[in-house]
Amino acid sequence: MNLKPLKGQHHVSAITANAKKNYEFYTKTLGLRLVKKSINQDDTSVYHLFYADERGNPGTDLTFFEIPHAGHTYKGTNSITLTSLRVKSDEALNFWKNRFEESGVEHDEVSHHTGRSTLGFRDFEGQRLMLVSDENNEGVPGGRPWDKGPVPVEYGIVGLGPVTLTVSKGEYTAKILMDVLGYRETRSFAAYQEGQPDIRVFETGEGGTGAEVHLEERNDLPQERPGRGSVHHVAFRVEDEKELNKWVDWITKTKLPNSGFVERYYFRSLYFREPNGILFELATDGPGFETDESFENLGENLSLPPYFENQRDSIEAKLKPLDTKE
Template sequence: MGVKPLLGQHHVSAITANASENYRFYTKVLGLRLVKKTVNQDDTSMYHLFYADERGNPGTDLTFFEIPHAGTTYKGNNSISLTSLRVRNDKALTYWKERLEQFEVEHEGIKSKYGRNVLSFQDFEGQRLEFVSDKNNDGVSGGKPWDQSPVPVEFGIIGLGPIHLTVPKSELTAKILTDVMKYREKDSYPSVVEGQPSIRVFETGEGGTGAEVHLEERTDLPRERPGRGSVHHVAFRVETEEEMRKWVTYLKEIRVPNSGFVERYYFRSLYFREPNGILFELATDGPGFEGDEPFEQLGERLALPPYFEDQRAEIEAKIKPLQTKGE
């Protein structure tokens, strides 16, 4: 069965222990829009928060599951070890350096990595983040920052940049990326850790910052123990539901264990683990987040897919109220 190449990053889902502080940081400091306040469809006792550009365009979503008792993350191997956030140009990086300092967020200064300027920092729980300049990007286009954000539109985050994976055996993951997911191995750049292999760069679709996976092999690290501030999974873009169903058939045919077709209401998905244990999701570009809320009110109330609406009272009783505009 022929499948089309993936289009790039769709979303990254991470873990927070504090939804209200998470909301404050990602909307008030980073200036993202909360486009959907909903619950984890696999465990409705926890929030699932979606931050993105103005309407949650595919490739711009950074999402969080709230697990109040999540422990400390012990960083290491077999992990999605860095999430990068695209900004338009180098001038935007200078703005962000000043803004992080204003909010007393520690950072590593503006540096060059793989021919792009970047600015690494962490959120209040140690979530590993990095702004990346799109100045030299000629690949997949970014999203459109919300014009009501506290961050000026010209400096706003326009989407997810390269996703960084850290694994003990890179060839196993590389084989999945190229042979199964149809990525192209494009290049490599030196590790910052002496004695470790170069970091391999893979791209899909139009390529560029929004369609790259950076694969780092580390033989000196223990397996990561995830907790608050860790990434749960990364999702990659499939254009339509019809194409997603082809992926379901294709993975079955080549005997890659997977979840099969999953209805998420805002998009359609499937999940599988690559050989180093990292959870990958494929997700469709649509329908999007405006099926149950108008554009102007995105993220203002607790949104539940129709198949959970009859459980609203029970669900709302189990979760701690999270004050967002409109409630």
């Protein structure tokens, strides 16, 4: 089958128990723009919040499902354990280190462990995050930070960087990445924990920070029990609907159980789990978030895909008000 390579990260979706505090952290502390305030289309009683660059370009979205009663995350394997966010330069990491210290954000020191300059940090629920410098990046270009946010544009977050998958059986996931999704293995770096295998790096498309997956095998941990501060799934970029339909055929042909074509209105999707149980999504670059809101007003009101519009009154009645108008 003539499939075009995946283009890199599309979005990462995580879990929060507090939409209001989540909104404040990701917009006011991290300077991301809320480009869509919507609902979880599989459970309309909870918010789905999309943070991104100025207009939600593909590859820049970090999204959250609000699950108010979500419990504690018990960290472990067979999960997405680190989401990285790209900044333009090594200098930007120094800006962020100072900003985190002033804001009381839990953070590590600037490191070069992965082969790039990085700065690990956690949000108020323990979400595992890392800033990664694009200083020497030659791969997938980043987006454009929102110039009306609280962070100077030159230091702003420009998109998603590598995601780390931590699994109990590394070869199973590696086989899916390479043989099914067409990734290539490019390098490795030392494990964070002594005595564990090196972390393997896979990339797709143009490569670089926006198109890498880091695969960590751990034999010393139980399986993760997700809760607030955990990641639900990672999505990879597909050019358009025509290409996505080819992927539906291909994934089905490989005998992997999958969702088939799913209409998400702002993009179209396909979901499946790799053998260690991590949920993967393939998502189209378009139509995008300006389908139902203007660029100037993105994220200000509750947006519902047309097929939920007739339920607006009952949906809004179940949601706790969340003021996202500046």
